[in-house]
Amino acid sequence: MTAPLHEARPAAPGRALPDTQQGMRRRNLARVMxxxxxxxxxxxxxxxxxxxxxxxxxxTLVDELIRSGLLEELGPERPGRVGRPGSALAVSGRGPAGIGAEIGVDHLAVCAVDLRGQVRARAVRQADNRDRSPEDVTADVTDLVRQVVAEIEGEGLWPAGLAVAVPGLVARDGRTVVHAPNLGWHDTDLGTLLPAHLPLTVDNEANFGGLAELWLGEAAPHDFLHVSAEIGIGAAVVVDGRLLRGTRGFAGELGHVPVRPDGPPCACGGQGCLEQYAGEEAVLRAAGLASAGNRVEVLADRAAEGEETVRRALHDAGVALGIALTGAVNLLDPEMVVLGGALAGLAPWLLPSLRAELARRTAGPACPVSVSRLGSEGPLLGAAHSVVRGVLDDPAAVPAPV
Amino acid sequence: MTAPLHEARPAAPGRALPDTQQGMRRRNLARVMxxxxxxxxxxxxxxxxxxxxxxxxxxTLVDELIRSGLLEELGPERPGRVGRPGSALAVSGRGPAGIGAEIGVDHLAVCAVDLRGQVRARAVRQADNRDRSPEDVTADVTDLVRQVVAEIEGEGLWPAGLAVAVPGLVARDGRTVVHAPNLGWHDTDLGTLLPAHLPLTVDNEANFGGLAELWLGEAAPHDFLHVSAEIGIGAAVVVDGRLLRGTRGFAGELGHVPVRPDGPPCACGGQGCLEQYAGEEAVLRAAGLASAGNRVEVLADRAAEGEETVRRALHDAGVALGIALTGAVNLLDPEMVVLGGALAGLAPWLLPSLRAELARRTAGPACPVSVSRLGSEGPLLGAAHSVVRGVLDDPAAVPAPV
DNA sequence: ACTATTTCGTCATGGCGGTTTACAAATTAG
DNA sequence: CTAATTTGTAAACCGCCATGACGAAATAGT
Known part of the structure; x- marks a missing residue:
């Protein structure tokens, strides 16, 4: 059946279903779930x-969901109030599970999440994926997926789909990596490389990070901007609980918003893009750490040690972020801005100047800026959860356990 | 019944309706319309x-719609193909009509649009509304509305609602003008000032202009950015056929996107906002026309005459717009950018530098920029049409003709 | 011209889905 | 121990769309 389901963009449960009695039934099943x-x-x-x-x-809806193994009866509730106590229903801890995968520049990770949102299995492999061929990398991913699936199958779970987070631009078909500079991939169709027996979704890691924040975050607002910086600087724009993808799927390219129009040239063709001030490479250079193969973690360590050059570099990056975000906030009027990914770890040194810049340039109360507690786990969790959301969004479309 | 209807944000027909048979029926009525x-x-x-x-x-759906006067039977179709010819159905030219109103700084306009989208009546009054009290201005609006309603009632039409476009920020309640600098209005609730017998919607004129482009524009894409400059510079962000309003209803404030972070200070508290380079006042000053009470129209005339200072001023404004739009395009990945309102008239002199700047800063194909043919009519038409869309979105909620 | 074919609109029937109404079960309040 | 309250289910009902059959109105073919 491989019903198209969701393409990792649920949140408007089943709006695609026809307005017929069967469609109504399916939507109501979804609402119960x-x-x-x-x-x-x-x-x-x-x-x-x-x-x-x-x-x-x-x-009757619940009966049907229990029969298909998506809901469980926990038994009578603690009374407390007058009247016959109800029988508690919960989402099943067995049944379909979502498989999430993350392809990073220096690691691969796969995990399985059940309908309750619990991580039930995970597998990680450290490896420098820069310039490895897509075939090699996906072979490793397939391997990890197999491990994870084997692990959960012992617990009565079976995989309902696979979602893959990649550090790059993904086409709207949800399969093709258009451009992943740090991996050296271009126009790579992962649909032909990954296990064909599972419904597949591929998306930008910033998008999955944003979805994770939407679904799992503490504040969990409905309209926000989730900024992350793993490769370049990406933002996930969430509007009314839905991820904004853009016509070609390239929305959220915060890294190339002009900050100083006469600034240093950028690979994108522009000048003074945010990435030239707050991108990993730019900050490392400004901090005097460009020489070695240093990465973001080092920055946090040095800043914590009180190294002045590093702190100044992060301060300046915060200013640049503040300028770019002022534009974004004026355009979108989000409820808040959330810093995720690598930026979360650097937040203590970025936030003061970032917040100040944003406040200074805003009439009235400035848009609040918070830090994600999901950190670098976001994209992986978001990917796995997107599969789970797909099941919740259309429980009737779930294929049989076999 | 004054059902809440639409709040001028239809496009996702009736998603609020409950998933019950009656809701299904109502949605199907809407789909037919x-x-x-x-x-x-x-x-x-x-x-x-x-x-x-x-x-x-x-x-059965059509029968019901014909009985309520929303649909008409035009008679048998021209055969052409094999088989019995169908009976052509059209939206009724009588029945409910949408009343749109525009409150400009120097004029008031009201029009009535029938379900077919035809303008059936209009009334305009020139008046300098700067610093007139909301009471006085709305009294005039009420007067014009009465004229227009009287006119259409002779033709079998009756008003289904009133939508008002104002040059300023409007709260999400769709009634309160939070801040309209050029009118000198602050936190003004128009709901208490305008005729209470009609369902009322108030919105920013840039938003209504964008909706007009969505519903009536030639290209009529589903995802675009509609930029207009009547007061300040406003943008309507349309995503997936829906207007993006933001948490507080303040989305689209393109005028305060930072263009040169160290530029001249702006009333918003920031520096180097787009408005400082491409706002009406800034351009008039750069063109050496600030002295008199000149307005946008004069700019177009002088530019057409080939006046160098004016052309340079518009060129520079185009550059600034290009920089701000680069940021917006990177963030939203729209299908296109549409220049509307006063900008449409200045397009010949703005576009070259604007397009060049956008192309220069974009990797790959740049986002196309086009000019609205609705011009300054956009907001008024968008307002009236928003009422009509409300009827199409939920035909069952239309109150009786009386 | 006449028949076969195609398509349109409608009617009668049926299935399906949620509502209404009624009732037994399980708890608290007095 | 009784009254009140709430839960879950069953039976009857109503509304909505699907199905299938039919007459009506056109074309295509002989």
């Missing part, structure tokens, strides 16, 4: 009042 | 195949 998933164990009556259907209707 | 409205006269069978329902189902 979402409600139970989001608000913990709930009785049928509680679900009914939340989604606006009658108890009787919810009963 | 949209289809007939968008694709001209159509037979029941043609509608059925387009929206994926059976002919029988569409028949």
């Amino acid at each position: 979402h409600t139970v998933s989001a608000e913990g164990p709930l009785s049928r009556a509680a679900v009914a009042s939340r989604i606006g259907l009658t108890r009787a209707a919810v009963s | 949209h289809t007939v409205s968008a694709e001209g006269p159509l037979s029941r069978a043609a509608v059925a195949s387009r929206i994926g329902l059976t002919r029988a189902a569409v028949s």
